[in-house]
Amino acid sequence: MEESESTSDNQRPWQSYHTVYTNAKAGMDGVDKEKVQRVVYEMSKGSKYFENEERKESFIRQKIEHMRARAAKLSAADLSHYQKVVDKRILELEASRELSRIWLHVDMDAFYAAVETLSDPSLKGKPMAVGSMSMISTANYEARKFGVRAAMPGFIARKLCPELIFVPTDFKKYTHYSDLTRKVFQNYDPNFMLASLDEAYLDITEVSKERGITGGEIAEELRSRVHEETGLTCSAGVAPNRLLAKVCSDINKPNGQFVLPNDCIAVMTFISSLPIRKIGGIGKVTENILRGVFGINTCEEMLQKGSFLCALFSPSTADFFLSVGLGLGGTDKPEARFRKSISSERTFSATQDATLLYQKLADIAEMLSADMQKEGLLGRTLTLKLKTASFEITNVEVGTTKCPKEEVLWVPQEDSSVQREPEDRNLDSNKEASTSRNEEFFSSNQMELLYWVDDYKCSLCGAELPSSFVEERQEHSDFHLAERLQKEESGADSRAMMPRQRIYPKDPLASQKLSRICYPRIPSVPVSQLSVSPLQSSSNRIPPKAHLNSLQKGTKTKPYNETTSKDMEEAISTIPSMSDILASSRAQNLDLQLQTVGPFFRITAKSLESNRELGRAEGLIRVWFGGKILHLDSIRLKRDTLSMERSIFGIGLFIGAVAIRYGYDCGCRTAELLAINDSDLYHSKLVRFYQRIGFKTVYEVTGSTIGDMAHMLMWGGIGTRMDASIEELLVKWCRRFKSQD
DNA sequence: GCGGATCAC
DNA sequence: TATGGTGATCCGC
Numbered sequence: 001m002e003e004s005e006s007t008s009d010n011q012r013p014w015q016s017y018h019t020v021y022t023n024a025k026a027g028m029d030g031v032d033k034e035k036v037q038r039v040v041y042e043m044s045k046g047s048k049y050f051e052n053e054e055r056k057e058s059f060i061r062q063k064i065e066h067m068r069a070r071a072a073k074l075s076a077a078d079l080s081h082y083q084k085v086v087d088k089r090i091l092e093l094e095a096s097r098e099l100s101r102i103w104l105h106v107d108m109d110a111f112y113a114a115v116e117t118l119s120d121p122s123l124k125g126k127p128m129a130v131g132s133m134s135m136i137s138t139a140n141y142e143a144r145k146f147g148v149r150a151a152m153p154g155f156i157a158r159k160l161c162p163e164l165i166f167v168p169t170d171f172k173k174y175t176h177y178s179d180l181t182r183k184v185f186q187n188y189d190p191n192f193m194l195a196s197l198d199e200a201y202l203d204i205t206e207v208s209k210e211r212g213i214t215g216g217e218i219a220e221e222l223r224s225r226v227h228e229e230t231g232l233t234c235s236a237g238v239a240p241n242r243l244l245a246k247v248c249s250d251i252n253k254p255n256g257q258f259v260l261p262n263d264c265i266a267v268m269t270f271i272s273s274l275p276i277r278k279i280g281g282i283g284k285v286t287e288n289i290l291r292g293v294f295g296i297n298t299c300e301e302m303l304q305k306g307s308f309l310c311a312l313f314s315p316s317t318a319d320f321f322l323s324v325g326l327g328l329g330g331t332d333k334p335e336a337r338f339r340k341s342i343s344s345e346r347t348f349s350a351t352q353d354a355t356l357l358y359q360k361l362a363d364i365a366e367m368l369s370a371d372m373q374k375e376g377l378l379g380r381t382l383t384l385k386l387k388t389a390s391f392e393i394t395n396v397e398v399g400t401t402k403c404p405k406e407e408v409l410w411v412p413q414e415d416s417s418v419q420r421e422p423e424d425r426n427l428d429s430n431k432e433a434s435t436s437r438n439e440e441f442f443s444s445n446q447m448e449l450l451y452w453v454d455d456y457k458c459s460l461c462g463a464e465l466p467s468s469f470v471e472e473r474q475e476h477s478d479f480h481l482a483e484r485l486q487k488e489e490s491g492a493d494s495r496a497m498m499p500r501q502r503i504y505p506k507d508p509l510a511s512q513k514l515s516r517i518c519y520p521r522i523p524s525v526p527v528s529q530l531s532v533s534p535l536q537s538s539s540n541r542i543p544p545k546a547h548l549n550s551l552q553k554g555t556k557t558k559p560y561n562e563t564t565s566k567d568m569e570e571a572i573s574t575i576p577s578m579s580d581i582l583a584s585s586r587a588q589n590l591d592l593q594l595q596t597v598g599p600f601f602r603i604t605a606k607s608l609e610s611n612r613e614l615g616r617a618e619g620l621i622r623v624w625f626g627g628k629i630l631h632l633d634s635i636r637l638k639r640d641t642l643s644m645e646r647s648i649f650g651i652g653l654f655i656g657a658v659a660i661r662y663g664y665d666c667g668c669r670t671a672e673l674l675a676i677n678d679s680d681l682y683h684s685k686l687v688r689f690y691q692r693i694g695f696k697t698v699y700e701v702t703g704s705t706i707g708d709m710a711h712m713l714m715w716g717g718i719g720t721r722m723d724a725s726i727e728e729l730l731v732k733w734c735r736r737f738k739s740q741d
Numbered sequence: 742g743c744g745g746a747t748c749a750c
Numbered sequence: 751t752a753t754g755g756t757g758a759t760c761c762g763c
Contacts, residue, residue: 153753
């Protein structure tokens, strides 16, 4: 066998070059596959792409060999053990079989190509492909007869079919037609799942029951309505679950449909001879492995080889294979799905021009940033993807606690390329930046959704507050805002309620210089380290109930800044002492420490349980003409704080309160900060947040005037300069720090 | 948590 | 001349 294969390789080398292009696709029945294979091989041979494909193939062959060896090593005892595992698992899976629902999968026929033909009827009947010389997105059925298909580079397609017409992609058009199809789908299942622009899953169980018609009849009707609405044809599959429905929609493509009845025997018969490659999720590699290692070709064989699959694959993968063998698939009601990542990438011709590469990176970052702002998204993990001229792909991720982004991302990337393959470093051809990582991604738009359901319940957490509780409601929405900001910030770059230091150096020298001026560092061994508690007596404390009452009276019905001076006098007597703040922070299991060096201070918050640092603030007491000013440089909260029950008020505000109280004790009357403007979206929220705390805008630093330069040197960026009266801050928030007794 | 790989459209 | 862009998931460390 080996012999004859290698001989045929020598005579017909193209047979050993495995591409996805020969994989059976609708409309490719009469194609001379041998010829296609040969042309693809001839056009690819010797290219960097080809070499990379061979490298990948050889890797897969190794993997197969390795798995074969492992399979051969399994003892009879092992196999009988795994057989028991499989038998049990199959019973469990079988028990979960759900035959009561009818799923329909719709798939538009050659969608992009069909849309283009609609807008330019002269294309009708001619071989045509949507895409470019580099890559084809879709080919119409005339082109498919030549072996031209999606995912094939255009220059190869042209070789296969010289008269092939190329049409550039135009997503606006496709989206328009996709919208039209959705309006039709809506009538059959308001919760339909869109799989892409041209594919959808519909649960037609209800509609079938209500109208007393079969799934097949619904499919017919839906398809003809799609045609009426769009002038396009589509194919449909009807089956008891989504996995099978998808397979079915492909069977009578184009402009056809196939119904698999909700009947266990029918399903098992259908699946028994089905090639595994037809199943969504089983691609070229998995197919090769399953065939090469276990000789599996059909879904039925998954069950026969179940013990091997369980022995060699992870439980979740083995489960998937077994359910495929049983013809099981998703039947559940779709849950709302949120995007988990957003990305932007570009391929460009190889270059060794570092400046150009940096420029490309900057451009891509800009595009990504724009896309994110459009959707109001923030990210937590930033990934740089690099594709070299030899098609090798490298990813570098950074959690966003590190900064600055560009340096962290880019410099190590270059270095690692140097180590691995020096000659490739200068041939970088593709970069992508993306942000992602599962639940750590979220939309900041969601923050705006706080409203009072029935004018009574908080839409975000269900807390109940009647409308007469004006102050409480304000505070409650502050809480959610703060919570959101805290989450976003500890994800974005750990800057929390106060500005972090940030500067955009033009050159290294400038950077050094600026950092000396702006960011005095507190020595790692503090000259004076004091626990804050002994600093203050609680002499000016009054019983908690009393000051709570007086404050509520004063502020309940009017905003704070309208507080009368008499209220103020009353209130001042109620401002929390340092020990008030510390006592209530300890009640939250927080250990606050204040360190000072000359004018500089640092406040750290640790968890009393874990002793881990949860956040810190830095700043200095600045002497100015009118007196002293508390200058807040940054408050940072650690990611750990996110998982805690506490709100930002529990940590950020405690840290802030210690800073403010420290400033008060030092004789400062004013606190100043800069709400840094990284993005407009975030900035406006930050400013609003500070405003609610009690800060007022004094100046917009835009960087457009010489005067702004001084601010930027001072603060390290552009943004909104804000001040607050320290006394007012203490009064405003004193209820937070009332004693726990 | 990170980086590589696979898959789908 | 020339082999894409976007998003998701899983595995192994």
